[in-house]
Amino acid sequence: MNWTRAEGEHVVLYDFRESPALAVFDRIIGDLRAEIATRMGVDDAMAKPELFLVLNREDLRRVTGMEAAGVALSQHNALVVADRRNRPNRLLIRHELTHLMAAALLPAVDEPIPWVSEGLATWTTPECAGHSHRAFGVALLEADLLPTRAQLEGDFYALGDVYSYSAAASLVDFAVESWGRDSIPVLWQESLAGLEEWSGVADAYSAWIAYLGETPAKARTLDDLAAVTTCAADT
Numbered sequence: 001m002n003w004t005r006a007e008g009e010h011v012v013l014y015d016f017r018e019s020p021a022l023a024v025f026d027r028i029i030g031d032l033r034a035e036i037a038t039r040m041g042v043d044d045a046m047a048k049p050e051l052f053l054v055l056n057r058e059d060l061r062r063v064t065g066m067e068a069a070g071v072a073l074s075q076h077n078a079l080v081v082a083d084r085r086n087r088p089n090r091l092l093i094r095h096e097l098t099h100l101m102a103a104a105l106l107p108a109v110d111e112p113i114p115w116v117s118e119g120l121a122t123w124t125t126p127e128c129a130g131h132s133h134r135a136f137g138v139a140l141l142e143a144d145l146l147p148t149r150a151q152l153e154g155d156f157y158a159l160g161d162v163y164s165y166s167a168a169a170s171l172v173d174f175a176v177e178s179w180g181r182d183s184i185p186v187l188w189q190e191s192l193a194g195l196e197e198w199s200g201v202a203d204a205y206s207a208w209i210a211y212l213g214e215t216p217a218k219a220r221t222l223d224d225l226a227a228v229t230t231c232a233a234d235t
């Protein structure tokens with residue numbers, strides 16, 4: 001494949017169909033890197049990432065062999081996103097960029113814990129369609145759609161639905177609301193057991209459920225759930 005390469009201040013952009021809109025993507029990556037680093041509570045010392053733009057999911061599968069709208073290749077500090085449009089999909093880029101930044105800037109782990117990784121990548125978007133991550137958690141609780149602790153920490157990707165991503169984001173949100181951003185590297189390395197040891201809470205999963213149950217009923221709307229499909233896509 002013949003990629004066109006263009007290097008900006010914040011990103012190296014590759015496109016295989018036409019000249020890439022370097023200035024647009026460079027500004028977006030620069031803005032998102034600063035926002036994500038602040039939200040995760042880390043200094044952005046990551047090397048300039050490479051961003052490969054493909055036209056659609058079919059092209060992405062051809063390039064990466066994976067079935068998704070976006071893929072983060074942490075070992076290569078690279079992103080591949082199906083986003084060759086005039087208006088870049090910030091939500092998608094933010095999600096994949098969070099995967100890269102978490103791998104580069106949080107304490108090293110052999111393999112990311114899936115629910116923590118996807119929860120973080122969903123959570124770094126401050127809200128979705130006007131709804132907070134807490135509101136999504138409450139709506140999922142009310143609809144009996146929250147994964148159990150065993151499902152969350154087991155084969156997370158086998159859950160195979162967008163709700164699991166929003167549930168994971170709500171749990172990250174709960175940890176940060178309760179214990180601050182220092183809880184993020186703890187979850188990243190050791191999941192809920194690490195959080196329990198570090199914070200002293202006896203059962204972090206049950207504490208999350210109780211926290212959602214105490215939230216005022218006005219947050220519990222079907223709109224909250226409908227928006228999940230647009231904001232927690234399969235990325």
Ligand SMILES: [Zn+2]
Binds near residue numbers: 095117121
């Ligand atoms: Zn993801």
